[in-house]
Amino acid sequence: MDDAGLLAQQPPAPPPAPTGPQRTCVGCRQRGDRSRLLRVVAAVEGAPVVAVPDPGARLPGRGAWLHPDRACLDLAERRRAFARALRVQGPVDATAVREHLHHRAPAGQGTTGTHRPPPSTSNESGSSPSWAPDELPAMNTPQH
Numbered sequence: 360m361d362d363a364g365l366l367a368q369q370p371p372a373p374p375p376a377p378t379g380p381q382r383t384c385v386g387c388r389q390r391g392d393r394s395r396l397l398r399v400v401a402a403v404e405g406a407p408v409v410a411v412p413d414p415g416a417r418l419p420g421r422g423a424w425l426h427p428d429r430a431c432l433d434l435a436e437r438r439r440a441f442a443r444a445l446r447v448q449g450p451v452d453a454t455a456v457r458e459h460l461h462h463r464a465p466a467g468q469g470t471t472g473t474h475r476p477p478p479s480t481s482n483e484s485g486s487s488p489s490w491a492p493d494e495l496p497a498m499n500t501p502q503h
Contacts, residue, residue: 382424385440386431396424399456401445408447412459421445429460 380393398413400420413422423444425431432453435441441451 384426384431384435385423385444386425386428386433386435386438389426391426393424395426397427397456397459398422399425399441399445399453401441401447401451403447407450407452408442408445410441410445410451410453410456412456414459425456427460427463429457432456432460 378392378394381390382393382396383390384396385399393416398416398418399410400413400418400422402409402411410423411418416422421444423435423441425435436453439451441447441453442449445451
């Protein structure tokens, strides 16, 4: 048997192992290297709670991880993921995170690197859902 025949019989190589700690993006829910995601912490100094970018991952407190991508930020805000991930009550103002991403990416570009968030949810006809995110039913969360 020649070399080409032997190569055709070998199973495909496994995907490369993660290079470091893995975190899940609160926007798109995809896992990624910690070094490629932006950590966000809550600044609880009144209402609403403010989401603060922590690019050095050094600020105290519980953190949420987000791809440095405007689409993932939009998904996280629409899903109200920051409040759940940071375990805070009420709305979370992500303006500081949005400004951080705006200054980080050139105008017209919302993605850094090769990350592509999943397509937004739609119904069978391919159109957007008939409900708005603000019209979602209230979630029953345990009170601490």
